[in-house]
Amino acid sequence: MNPTGILVTGVGLALPGASRPADLLRSAPTAGEPAVDPAAVLGRRGLRYKDRASQLALCAARDGLRAAGLLADELTVPGGSVGVVVSSNLGNLDTVCGVADEIRELGVNGISPMGLPNASSNVIASSVAIRYGLRGPNLMVCNGATSGLDAVYWGAAMVAAGRAERILVVGVETRNRWVSGLSGAPEEQLLDGAVALVLERAEAAEARGAVGTAVLGRYARGAGEERCLDRLLDGSGEAPVAWFVPEGGPSTGRLAADVPRSDLSEVFGRSSGALGVLQCAAATGWFAANGADGRRPVLVTSGTDRDDAVAGFLLTPVGAAG
Amino acid sequence: MTAALPVEPGTLSQAVVGLGAVTSMGEGVDEVFDALCAGRSGRAELRGFDRSRFRAQHAYEIDDRPAGGGDVPGRATRWLVRAIEEAARDAGLGEDLAEVPILIGTGLRELRSAELKWRDGAEFDLAALHFGTALRARFGAVRTYTFSNACSASLYALALGSDLLAAHGADAVIVAGVDTLTESMYGLLDRVHMEPPDRVRPFDRDRKGVLMGDGAAAVVLRRDGARPGGRVRGRLRSVHVNCDAYHVTAPDPDGVAEAVRGAHRLAGVKPEDIDLVLLHGTGTLLNDEAEATAIGRVFGPHTGSPLMTAVKSMTGHTSGGSGLLSLIVALRSLESGRVPPTVGLRTPVAEAADFRFVQGTSALAELRLAQVDAFGFGGVNAVAVVERADQ
Known part of the structure; x- marks a missing residue:
C-alpha cells in the first residue's frame, strides 16, 4: 500500500503570489495578487481552445519539468518514461454547463465544435502529455476533497509498479461563475491556479544526476481524520514537524499544540482537487526554508469528517528516509 | 511498508471472482450476455433530452427516469451501486466493503447531474460528482477512487487495481466503470459528425459515427494466494496503459499498437495466442480505422486468426465503462464458447x-x-489480456 523510495524531484507553480516552493509558506492571503496569465507564461500558441484549467496545468507542468531537469528545449528523457496524473474536481464544469446552456438556447448547430475535448474531464491530463510529449500512463483523478493526495499516491504507485520511471502530478482548480454557482462559494474565495510535482524512482533520479527535495513516505486513507491519523502515525516513526491541515482546519487535536499548522486554502483559496498537490509542494517548501529536523516528517491531510474519507501523507527530508 | 515491485512479464494471473453489469439491454451479467449473443440492441429514440435541440435522434439509454418526462440527477451512481452489488455478491464479499478498495473508471462522472443542477436547478451536491460519497453511504467503503479517464477509464482502473493486488495492498479489489450521457458530450459529438448517425456500426464502411450509451460494470479481482472465495470467472493476465501524446480527440495508430504490444508483453503471449479480440470499435470514422490499422500491424500474418467483435453496436458507446463491460463479455465468451x-x-x-x-x-x-481494447480522448489507451478460468 505504501510505495517507498520515491522522491519529489521537481515542483512547479502557476499560482498568484508564489513562484518558489518556499513562497507556499506565506500566511497572507493571495487575494488581490494578479491572476496567472498563461499566454504571458507560455506564449499564445496552442492555448486558444484550451480551457482555463488546462492552461494553468500547462504552466505548472512546464515549471515542474524544468525544476526537475526533465525539460530544456525539449525533454531530456524518453517521453515513454514519463507519465502524468492530474487531479481536479471542478476543472471542466465551465465547458460542461456552458455547452448545456448553449444547446438549450441555440440548439446543437449553434455550439462550437472546438469545445469537444473539454467536455471530457481528462482533457487536462492529456493536454499536458501532448504539449510536452509525455507518453507514459496518463491518469485523471477526480476524487473529491482528498483527490490531490490520492493523485500523488497513484502517481507513486505507478512508479513503484514499474509503469513509469517518473510521474508528473498536477493539481488544478479554477475560478469562474460555474464553479461558484454550483459550489455556492463566492468567486473570490476560489483557488485559480495549478501546482505540479515530479515524482521519481530514486534510482532513476540518481542515474541522471537529479536530487530530490523530499521523500514520499506513508500514505493512508481512513473514515475520518482520527482513523486516517491512526494509520499514518502508529508510533513507528518520528513525530511530524509541521502539519498542512485540510480546508476548514483539522477535526482532531492529535498533534502537540506547538506543531505548526497551516491551512493553505486560507492563503490560496478553496482548492478542492488541487489541495493535496499544493500541500505536498508546500512540504518541500518547508524543508527548503527550515532544513531537516532529523528525520521528522511533514504531515499533510485532506478531507474532513464531513467528507467521504480523509487522506494523509508523510513527507520526509531527503537523506533521512528510513 | 514494503515497496511494490514490477510484476515479471508472463507471471500475472489474478482471479476474477465476481461480475456485475447494468446496461440498456438489461441488467445482470447473464441477461446482458444473453441479449448480446442474441444480437439485441438497447438503441431507441433519444429520451433524456429535448430532442428538438439535436440532429442525432437516437441513443442507447437506460430509461429509468420517473414517468412524466424530465431527467433526474444521480442515475449513473445508482447503476454503479447495482453493478457493484452484483459483483460483490458473486464474489461472496458480503455487504461491508470498508476494507475493500473500489476503483471506478468513468468518462463523465456525475456531470449530467451538474448540468441538471446548473441549468434546471435540480437538487445535487458537488460532493456526489465523484462516486466515493455514495459508496461510503451504501457499503461503508473508504478506499474509493474515481478516475475520469475518458473511454478507457475502467481498464485504466483495472490496471491500477491489479497493481494494488500485486503489491499486496489488499486481498481483493473491486474495479468498476460507469457512465451516462451528458447533454454537453452528446451535443458536441452530434455537432462534429458530418451527418448524424442513427446507430453505431463499428468497422462498417457506411458507419456515420458514434452514439452514446448508458451502463455500468464491475468486477472483483482476488490476489493470488489470498483466501479463496467466489467462483473463478476468469483470470487477468495483463493490462497495459499508455498515452499517444498526439491529439486531444484523434487517435494515433502508433500509440494504440504500442498499447496492444505492451499488453501481450506483460501477459507473456504472442499475437497468435489470442483467440478473441473485444474491439473498442466506436463506429467513429477515425477511431475504427486507427484501431484496425494498429491491430493489423501488431498481428501481422495472424490478423485473420482471432475472432473479433465489437459490442458497442448493441450497447452504444458506454464511454468510461465500456472497457470493463467488454472485459466481462470476453470472460463470459471464454467460459461459454x-x-x-x-x-x-x-x-x-x-x-x-x-x-x-x-x-x-x-x-x-x-x-x-x-x-x-479501450481507447479514449486524449490518446489514453488501455489493453487487457484475460484467460479462461480452467487454465
Whole structure:
C-alpha cells in the first residue's frame, strides 16, 4: 500500500503570489495578487481552445519539468518514461454547463465544435502529455476533497509498479461563475491556479544526476481524520514537524499544540482537487526554508469528517528516509 | 511498508471472482450476455433530452427516469451501486466493503447531474460528482477512487487495481466503470459528425459515427494466494496503459499498437495466442480505422486468426465503462464458447478487411485467451489480456 523510495524531484507553480516552493509558506492571503496569465507564461500558441484549467496545468507542468531537469528545449528523457496524473474536481464544469446552456438556447448547430475535448474531464491530463510529449500512463483523478493526495499516491504507485520511471502530478482548480454557482462559494474565495510535482524512482533520479527535495513516505486513507491519523502515525516513526491541515482546519487535536499548522486554502483559496498537490509542494517548501529536523516528517491531510474519507501523507527530508 | 515491485512479464494471473453489469439491454451479467449473443440492441429514440435541440435522434439509454418526462440527477451512481452489488455478491464479499478498495473508471462522472443542477436547478451536491460519497453511504467503503479517464477509464482502473493486488495492498479489489450521457458530450459529438448517425456500426464502411450509451460494470479481482472465495470467472493476465501524446480527440495508430504490444508483453503471449479480440470499435470514422490499422500491424500474418467483435453496436458507446463491460463479455465468451456478433456490420473498412468478425449471429468456438481494447480522448489507451478460468 505504501510505495517507498520515491522522491519529489521537481515542483512547479502557476499560482498568484508564489513562484518558489518556499513562497507556499506565506500566511497572507493571495487575494488581490494578479491572476496567472498563461499566454504571458507560455506564449499564445496552442492555448486558444484550451480551457482555463488546462492552461494553468500547462504552466505548472512546464515549471515542474524544468525544476526537475526533465525539460530544456525539449525533454531530456524518453517521453515513454514519463507519465502524468492530474487531479481536479471542478476543472471542466465551465465547458460542461456552458455547452448545456448553449444547446438549450441555440440548439446543437449553434455550439462550437472546438469545445469537444473539454467536455471530457481528462482533457487536462492529456493536454499536458501532448504539449510536452509525455507518453507514459496518463491518469485523471477526480476524487473529491482528498483527490490531490490520492493523485500523488497513484502517481507513486505507478512508479513503484514499474509503469513509469517518473510521474508528473498536477493539481488544478479554477475560478469562474460555474464553479461558484454550483459550489455556492463566492468567486473570490476560489483557488485559480495549478501546482505540479515530479515524482521519481530514486534510482532513476540518481542515474541522471537529479536530487530530490523530499521523500514520499506513508500514505493512508481512513473514515475520518482520527482513523486516517491512526494509520499514518502508529508510533513507528518520528513525530511530524509541521502539519498542512485540510480546508476548514483539522477535526482532531492529535498533534502537540506547538506543531505548526497551516491551512493553505486560507492563503490560496478553496482548492478542492488541487489541495493535496499544493500541500505536498508546500512540504518541500518547508524543508527548503527550515532544513531537516532529523528525520521528522511533514504531515499533510485532506478531507474532513464531513467528507467521504480523509487522506494523509508523510513527507520526509531527503537523506533521512528510513 | 514494503515497496511494490514490477510484476515479471508472463507471471500475472489474478482471479476474477465476481461480475456485475447494468446496461440498456438489461441488467445482470447473464441477461446482458444473453441479449448480446442474441444480437439485441438497447438503441431507441433519444429520451433524456429535448430532442428538438439535436440532429442525432437516437441513443442507447437506460430509461429509468420517473414517468412524466424530465431527467433526474444521480442515475449513473445508482447503476454503479447495482453493478457493484452484483459483483460483490458473486464474489461472496458480503455487504461491508470498508476494507475493500473500489476503483471506478468513468468518462463523465456525475456531470449530467451538474448540468441538471446548473441549468434546471435540480437538487445535487458537488460532493456526489465523484462516486466515493455514495459508496461510503451504501457499503461503508473508504478506499474509493474515481478516475475520469475518458473511454478507457475502467481498464485504466483495472490496471491500477491489479497493481494494488500485486503489491499486496489488499486481498481483493473491486474495479468498476460507469457512465451516462451528458447533454454537453452528446451535443458536441452530434455537432462534429458530418451527418448524424442513427446507430453505431463499428468497422462498417457506411458507419456515420458514434452514439452514446448508458451502463455500468464491475468486477472483483482476488490476489493470488489470498483466501479463496467466489467462483473463478476468469483470470487477468495483463493490462497495459499508455498515452499517444498526439491529439486531444484523434487517435494515433502508433500509440494504440504500442498499447496492444505492451499488453501481450506483460501477459507473456504472442499475437497468435489470442483467440478473441473485444474491439473498442466506436463506429467513429477515425477511431475504427486507427484501431484496425494498429491491430493489423501488431498481428501481422495472424490478423485473420482471432475472432473479433465489437459490442458497442448493441450497447452504444458506454464511454468510461465500456472497457470493463467488454472485459466481462470476453470472460463470459471464454467460459461459454459463445461470442456475440457485431450487429450492423455488413462490409468492413479496408483496414479491417482481413479481420475474422463475428457477423449476423453469435459464434461458437473453443477459446482460451482474449484481448480487450479501450481507447479514449486524449490518446489514453488501455489493453487487457484475460484467460479462461480452467487454465
